[in-house]
Amino acid sequence: MTALRQRKGSKGSKEPGPEVLNQRFYPSAEPLERTSDGVWTWRTVLWVAIGWTVGISLGMLSCIYVATLHENDLWFSNIKEVEREISFRTECGLYYSYYKQMLRAPSIQQGLSELINDNATESKRTINLLRRMNIYQEVFLGVLYRILPIQAYLEPVYFYIYTVFSLQAVYVIALFITSWLLSGSWLAGALTGVWYILNRVDTTRVEFTISLRENWSLPFFALQIAAITCYLRPHLKPIQQKVVLWLMFLATLCFCLTWQFNQFILLVQALIIFTLDCLDLISTEQVTCLYLVQVSSLLSVWLLQFCNSMILGSLALSFIVAALFVKHFQRGLKTGGLTARLGKLLLHTVLVLALTFTINYLAKQALQLRSDEHIFKFIKSKFGLGPTRDFDASLYLCEEAFGLLPLDTFDRLAGTLLAYPYLVTLIVLLVMLALLTLANLCDSSAVGRPPKGRFEERPICMRADVAYNLLHTVFFGLLALSTMR
Structure with a gap:
């Protein structure tokens, strides 16, 4: 009788549970081998340990490699202290001078006070350097060097450059982790x-440009991408999601705090999230969390930079606010047939963009903000969106680094056997994404999650983390093609 009741019960339950549904719609990488109790086997532990060892080794190799190149190029250990400081090119020397200023100050408090009330950087003006520039990394290193017992055997300049080179190890390890998460094997990370x-x-x-802000910030950006990739993976427990979100916030905060162009990178990233949301490739909860991480990071930097008005007037912040506002009030966006959904998406996009520029214009008028106008004039002049006689824009256009990506770049990438397999993989994934997007738009029952029976009708599926990294590649690839720097 018990067996009969079980057969009857199984016959009546035609709909799979939510865990099975999620697993079948979002195919993940091959799961790690575990025992019946959910404990990893010794082979799995050994394989993961080898993977981490390889990843850390590659990071250390990258760090040692760039440090060796720097030493061989300048004979850095054999030149005088003043010659070492002269080797910091362009604005790199300016950033390094603030690190020296923190070291030479009688106390940490005095050093911070001198940076907040600086009258040496700009002629006849006293400015707050912590508000005007992204130099918290120099402040942090200056404080760290003063409190650590390393002055006897490590010179300040070496502590500075070794820290930057060490971040390259973090960069490579973050790329390693991202590839491991996407593929399910650390061999791809290697x-x-x-x-x-x-x-x-x-x-x-x-x-050769040690102090540039990008060398400080991009490793944290790579960590943020790894955290986003992990967050978008299926089958994460709530506690795991919270931990990953906090890691994502810290990485985004460090990224924004160390580079003045963070708002433009976050704008592109927000556009990627917006596209994933419109194409029904990630859930509404994930979209909201990713947006809130960006907003909270920008506002935290705004506070740390003494209420820097450029952050409040950034397009990234305006776009995120507009996207969340329109998304909250525009109901039924992901319902209807193909034509209806395309019309709704077009209206949704127009509303978000219109509200973005409106909020941004009002914010800049209220804050009397004109600090970033030269960037938009440069974009306007570069892409021929209108005539401009702005000197800064013309100066940027004369610089080779702000031109199109040189074609010999692809020859170098092909020489290392990277270009061709990368392009083939990219094309295949884009075709899969296009087919999946078309299926999502044609599915009138799609409301932010896979409905019953939807996965059974689709031969092509794509995980959310793969879709994010694919669009990330496309968006930033187009940006790189348009402007080499």
């Missing part, structure tokens, strides 16, 4: 790390 090192000419210039 391939990513090796290709990054082999294509050093096109991936970094840290060995």
